[in-house]
Amino acid sequence: MSKPIHGEESASYDRSIIDYIHRASATGLYEIRGLGAKRKLPHFDDLLFLAASLSRYPLEGYRERCSTKTVLGTRHATKPIVLDIPITIAGMSFGALSANVKEAIGRAATAMGTSTTTGDGGMTREERDSSKTLVYQCLPSRYGFNPDDVRRADAIEVVIGQGAKPGGGGMLLGQKVNPRVAAMRTLPEGVDQRSACRHPDWTGPDDLTIKILELREITDWEKPIYVKIGATRVFNDVKLAVHAGADVIVVDGMQGGTAATQTVFIEHVGIPTLAAVRQAVAALEDLNMKDRVQLIVSGGIRTGADVAKAIALGADAVAIGQGTLIALGCNGDHYFKDGQPISAAADYASLGTYAGACHHCHTGRCPVGITTQDAVLERRLDPDWGARHLKNYLKTLTMELTTIARACGKQDVHHLEREDLVALTVEAAAMAHVPLAGTQWIPGSTV
Amino acid sequence: MEALSFDLARDTVRQVNQRLHAGGAELSGREVRIFNPDGAHNIAVGLNAPVHVTVYGHAGYYAAGMNCHASVLIEGSASTGVAENMMSGRVHVKGFASNAAGASAHGGLLVIEGDAGLRCGISLKGGDIVVGGSVGSFSGFMAQAGRIVICGDAGDALGDSLYEAVIYVQGTIASLGADARIEPLGDADITAVRELLAAAGLNHDANHFKRVASARSLYHWNADAEQEY
Numbered sequence: 001m002s003k004p005i006h007g008e009e010s011a012s013y014d015r016s017i018i019d020y021i022h023r024a025s026a027t028g029l030y031e032i033r034g035l036g037a038k039r040k041l042p043h044f045d046d047l048l049f050l051a052a053s054l055s056r057y058p059l060e061g062y063r064e065r066c067s068t069k070t071v072l073g074t075r076h077a078t079k080p081i082v083l084d085i086p087i088t089i090a091g092m093s094f095g096a097l098s099a100n101v102k103e104a105i106g107r108a109a110t111a112m113g114t115s116t117t118t119g120d121g122g123m124t125r126e127e128r129d130s131s132k133t134l135v136y137q138c139l140p141s142r143y144g145f146n147p148d149d150v151r152r153a154d155a156i157e158v159v160i161g162q163g164a165k166p167g168g169g170g171m172l173l174g175q176k177v178n179p180r181v182a183a184m185r186t187l188p189e190g191v192d193q194r195s196a197c198r199h200p201d202w203t204g205p206d207d208l209t210i211k212i213l214e215l216r217e218i219t220d221w222e223k224p225i226y227v228k229i230g231a232t233r234v235f236n237d238v239k240l241a242v243h244a245g246a247d248v249i250v251v252d253g254m255q256g257g258t259a260a261t262q263t264v265f266i267e268h269v270g271i272p273t274l275a276a277v278r279q280a281v282a283a284l285e286d287l288n289m290k291d292r293v294q295l296i297v298s299g300g301i302r303t304g305a306d307v308a309k310a311i312a313l314g315a316d317a318v319a320i321g322q323g324t325l326i327a328l329g330c331n332g333d334h335y336f337k338d339g340q341p342i343s344a345a346a347d348y349a350s351l352g353t354y355a356g357a358c359h360h361c362h363t364g365r366c367p368v369g370i371t372t373q374d375a376v377l378e379r380r381l382d383p384d385w386g387a388r389h390l391k392n393y394l395k396t397l398t399m400e401l402t403t404i405a406r407a408c409g410k411q412d413v414h415h416l417e418r419e420d421l422v423a424l425t426v427e428a429a430a431m432a433h434v435p436l437a438g439t440q441w442i443p444g445s446t447v
Numbered sequence: 448m449e450a451l452s453f454d455l456a457r458d459t460v461r462q463v464n465q466r467l468h469a470g471g472a473e474l475s476g477r478e479v480r481i482f483n484p485d486g487a488h489n490i491a492v493g494l495n496a497p498v499h500v501t502v503y504g505h506a507g508y509y510a511a512g513m514n515c516h517a518s519v520l521i522e523g524s525a526s527t528g529v530a531e532n533m534m535s536g537r538v539h540v541k542g543f544a545s546n547a548a549g550a551s552a553h554g555g556l557l558v559i560e561g562d563a564g565l566r567c568g569i570s571l572k573g574g575d576i577v578v579g580g581s582v583g584s585f586s587g588f589m590a591q592a593g594r595i596v597i598c599g600d601a602g603d604a605l606g607d608s609l610y611e612a613v614i615y616v617q618g619t620i621a622s623l624g625a626d627a628r629i630e631p632l633g634d635a636d637i638t639a640v641r642e643l644l645a646a647a648g649l650n651h652d653a654n655h656f657k658r659v660a661s662a663r664s665l666y667h668w669n670a671d672a673e674q675e676y
Contacts, residue, residue: 200531217493
């Protein structure tokens with residue numbers, strides 16, 4: 001008879017920490033991975049809406065119009081961005097994503113009347129051709145950045161940081177730097193590329209003011225200039241960006257995704273989106289710029305409810321990255337070939353993972369053909385199929401958003417307000433600055 | 448054809464750039480004179496025609512930024528980011544240049560007759576830069592392609608994290624950056640330096656330059672590189 005096994009696993013040194021130490025001691029290198037923070041964080045799930053009843057009058061669900069029109073860049077640009085919905089596609093690079101994916105995203109966004117955004121790697125022909133409204137990122141690396149594309153873009157987004165890695169630059173490991181990516185980025189093929197984290201030609205908010213003016217001059221003051229920050233010291237950063245002349249502020253919380261960065265960055269740097277959005281709005285209100293400078297919030301926006309909550313807290317629009325990829329099949333069990341589903345389980349297993357837990361974008365071996373530059377894997381994502389699914393996802397989010405807005409008695413989703421929200425937890429109440437449900441109590445409030 | 452003249456004591460930078468952007472083919476080959484720049488920022492940015500611009504004085508930030516095709520002569524000094532992200536053409540600074548001269552330039556030739564400040568040629572992507580004097584620290588940082596010729600001395604951390612750009616230095620180098628190394632000067636290098644000096648109108652012996660290029664030890668992640676990266 002075998003001896004009973006007894007043991008007590010440590011809370012401080014649990015299995016994941018033991019694995020981490022074993023891996024670090026075996027390799028001498030930090031872990032790099034894709035997607036966003038996996039830890040449990042205070043989020044929009046911790047907020048609820050107070051819909052209409054006697055004190056508010058609701059709109060009929062599908063008979064009364066509820067506007068989703070969104071205008072961005074009204075401060076200085078002579079050609080602001082006009083969108084049909086307040087849900088935009090976040091910046092994701094060609095290099096991180098395949099050209100097929102960029103095309104599918106552009107087509108879906110165009111069909112829904114919203115914008116897409118380039119990434120750290122320049123503008124591809126596929127995404128320009130397929131995107132009616134395209135935001136062109138000006139990143140520290142300046143990979144593929146050129147004035148022709150500046151002129152071809154509909155808006156320019158100066159990227160200071162990203163929620164998944166504020167203070168850090170991008171990464172693209174060698175297996176994704178194929179000949180086309182290498183040529184666009186002026187890099188040797190196969191190099192493990194690390195992007196700069198500081199812009200090459202400016203170093204602070206005063207310089208940024210002049211840089212923004214340069215971009216305005218080059219575009220003859222037509223195009224809105226966005227400034228994107230990774231959420232850390234949001235209140236001060238937003239104020240500095242507004243002072244520097246931004247038309248639109250993009251705040252990316254720590255749940256925001258990435259194609260590749262150090263895990264320690266993803267899980268331990270930055271603040272949650274829920275905390276960031278309130279700080280950003282407070283900064284705009286403090287400057288009396290709430291209606292002149294628009295705010296886009298990103299980082300873990302997944303559902304129509306998330307969109308509605310972000311808007312109610314003061315955002316003008318949201319940007320979606322990981323949700324976009326998941327709509328295209330990321331972390332799905334299968335991909336399609338000739339219309340038939342093919343299991344991707346073996347491909348996930350070869351990466352040491354499974355559908356639902358995959359964050360191996362950095363490897364370039366995406367089992368469903370999204371975050372890859374491999375010619376064979378890339379074909380697993382059919383742009384037609386992808387565009388259709390992403391359009392459906394955006395449509396669903398929009399319907400959910402207007403459902404909530406109507407229930408709150410709003411004829412325009414932008415009329416959602418903080419007063420419509422309560423929090424489920426003390427933490428969320430403090431971060432979002434809304435009352436704990438069933439109370440009038442806002443932690444930290446003197447009222 | 449009569450020269451096009453602007454006076455920034457009277458005209459605005461916006462008026463200058465708007466006129467130069469709107470000119471198109473009509474501006475091709477035309478002389479443009481800009482007087483009294485007085486350190487104004489963003490002079491002649493985003494040009495996209497083979498026009499010949501002369502700035503009579505000192506220019507502020509980003510002079511001739513993102514230049515395509517144009518030839519811009521600055522008869523004075525230039526502040527931060529002169530000719531940043533230049534794609535083609537030529538920018539010539541008769542005086543000194545501040546930080547980040549020629550940053551991320553993809554093409555064209557930037558000539559600085561005097562010294563250049565910090566991070567000259569940072570993130571260079573294929574352009575050529577010739578500096579008659581010395582350059583500050585972190586010049587050539589993460590430079591990916593193109594050539595930098597420095598007739599004077601180079602500051603600390605020259606060529607840090609270089610990719611495939613090559614730096615030629617005639618004077619002393621305070622220190623090399625991570626992954627940068629001095630390599631033998633070959634015949635092709637001597638020819639290249641000679642041609643670049645000639646294009647810049649500078650007279651130095653190409654044989655006296657040192658070649659700095661990437662050791663390529665940081666091209667792939669590995670624990671043995673012993674680098675903070």
